[in-house]
Amino acid sequence: MQEIRRAIEIYNQEGGKKLLIDSKDYLVRQLSVIVYVITYVASMFFEKDDSIWLFTNHARNAGFSDNGKYLYLYLNEETDERAIWLTSSKEVHDALNARGYEVYRSDSWKARYLRLKSKYIVTTTTLGLVEWAYYGGSTIIQLWHGVPLKNLNLTGHHEPVHDLKEKLLKYDFLVVNSELTEQYLKETKRYTKAIYAGYPRNDVLLKDIPNSSLGIPxxxxxxxxxxxxxxxxxxxxxxxxxxxxxxxxxxxxxxxxxxxxxxxxxxxxxxxxxxxxxxxxxxxxxxxxxxxxxxxxxxxxxxxxxxxxxxxxxxxxxxxxxxxxxxxxxxxxxxxxxxxxxxxxxxxxxxxxxxxxxxxxxxxxxxxxxxxxxxxxxxxxLQGKNPHACEHIYETIKSES
Structure with a gap:
């Protein structure tokens, strides 16, 4: 009924031609959901590499920064895991590559392969439906990027495509720094376990971290x-x-x-x-x-x-x-x-x-x-000062997945 009312509204305000164009776009988006779901199911049968931690779906224009950056550095410096960074930025790619870190452009075929192959998927923003489709059978870790002062601003019209994604997408681990943050994110995020560790980016405020200068303009x-x-x-x-x-x-x-x-x-x-x-x-x-x-x-x-x-x-x-x-x-x-x-x-x-x-x-x-x-x-x-957020996150995930 909601979509019918919206169609009537478009017709009354902008005419039949606009309604036909919007209806075509709408049908394409709905059909794409079928493709995404089929891809997701197929990806579940793709053998995962337990050593790969894939860092992806970063905020637009964020560069090499935020919580993902510091967990990525920790895994590279302190563990034997294979941490890989995906980026749309040539500058970020070249900077990490020059320091010997494994990094690929996010639109490359290698990146598509790694999305299917990786056991651990790490993100700091909400996954899009296209990305989600690759991650059947993977462990998805949501680091997030904020603290609950302001509302999440999720008002407005949502198409069934968006609503379906929100029902299907469930994170295995959600990193939080307090009960206030968990209560805040619980309203919009589905997850299996919350990790009370503090944010990885705060580690650099409390101790020296090798190569933390990467990503600073x-x-x-x-x-x-x-x-x-x-x-x-x-x-x-x-x-x-x-x-x-x-x-x-x-x-x-x-x-x-x-x-x-x-x-x-x-x-x-x-x-x-x-x-x-x-x-x-x-x-x-x-x-x-x-x-x-x-x-x-x-x-x-x-x-x-x-x-x-x-x-x-x-x-x-x-x-x-x-x-x-x-x-x-x-x-x-x-x-x-x-x-x-x-x-x-x-x-x-x-x-x-x-x-x-x-x-x-x-x-x-x-x-x-x-x-x-x-x-x-x-x-x-923040529930105190914790200079070991990355270590806590890593050990919790490895012991429970």
């Missing part, structure tokens, strides 16, 4: 070395919105003067889906690449500014001050909404306009009053 690393540690470094990590918004919510001329007066630098790290342009005329305002890994460098930031990004929860492990700049709070709450109480789980001062942001930064440089609140939120979200 050269520009970011060079800039931090140029600034040094004699001045205050402020990192800005905004959240991407689906609605239109002015991300450049700053008066840059005034801001640059303010930073000079306070011996500080402002490093703007956009979300990978954002397009931000800042003139290079400023001495103390710097635009970082939106892609790549920033986690090995987080300890270089003296203060973090964000709005709704869950990167701040990882930053709590360093116990440095955080400032929250939700300049569009009412609109964001309406359009996206929050899974947790925003005020309770944002342990730092709030600024809702540029003038108050400057005042808040100045106060934060002079005195940090939120240490105990940060530690309280950290206990709730």
């Amino acid at each position: 050269v520009e970011t690393n060079d800039l931090l070395e140029e600034i040094g540690n004699s001045e205050t470094i402020i990192g800005y990590f905004p959240t991407w919105r689906k609605y239109e918004v002015n991300y450049d919510n700053f008066e840059y001329d005034r801001f640059d003067e303010f930073l000079e007066e306070n011996d500080a630098h402002f490093l703007y790290k956009p979300h990978r889906y954002m397009e931000v342009n800042i003139d290079d005329q400023y001495d103390r305002i710097h635009l970082l690449p939106a892609y790549g890994d920033i986690y090995p460098l987080l300890e270089e930031f003296d203060i973090m500014i964000t709005d709704y990004s869950s990167i701040v929860f990882d930053y709590l492990l360093l116990d440095n001050p955080a400032i929250f700049y939700p300049f569009d709070f009412e609109l964001y709450e309406k359009e996206r909404g929050f899974h947790l109480d925003y005020d309770e789980f944002t342990p730092g001062p709030k600024a809702y306009d540029f003038a108050s942001l400057l005042q808040t930064i100045e106060e934060c440089i002079d005195e940090d009053e939120y240490g105990e609140r940060r530690r309280d939120v950290r206990r709730k979200i």
Whole structure:
């Protein structure tokens, strides 16, 4: 009935020609489901190699980063497993290959073969139906990539193809860092076992990891070395919105003067889906690449500014001050909404306009009053400091699969 009502709506609004085109596309998508299911069943009879851990289905434009990167490095450095990285990026492929890691382009025939052959499939985002079709008989590990401050934003029309995939797809292991995270993901993810280990990417905040510099943009690393540690470094990590918004919510001329007066630098790290342009005329305002890994460098930031990004929860492990700049709070709450109480789980001062942001930064440089609140939120979200998340994940999976 839902699809019939949608067809009537298209006909009334855009006419019969549009309805015919959409109906053809709809039928093709439905027929493709049959192909995917047949492929999935056939893949179950393909002999799996128990030594292969295939890292795939990374977030778009993420590069070599996030939880997958650190589990991949751990398996290569600390075990005899055959960890393989699939990527659509030539830059990532060449960088890993140059260091001797096994990596293939995700659209290659070798990658298709490995999808069928691998015993362990590791992902940090929701698997698409096309990928899922290759993994019959494999152990699927969902590392995920966030903490439950904001809603998952799954509202809107879903076709039967999507709904069927959600019913068929079940992860064998889901990695979480707290009960709050598991409850959050349980609403949308089907899985057999949750592993309470913390996220692999947090290991690098608590100990040195060989080759963790892989995936860091050269520009970011060079800039931090140029600034040094004699001045205050402020990192800005905004959240991407689906609605239109002015991300450049700053008066840059005034801001640059303010930073000079306070011996500080402002490093703007956009979300990978954002397009931000800042003139290079400023001495103390710097635009970082939106892609790549920033986690090995987080300890270089003296203060973090964000709005709704869950990167701040990882930053709590360093116990440095955080400032929250939700300049569009009412609109964001309406359009996206929050899974947790925003005020309770944002342990730092709030600024809702540029003038108050400057005042808040100045106060934060002079005195940090939120240490105990940060530690309280950290206990709730991360349940302590664990520098061995990768080891815990690996040993749990090997013992139970």
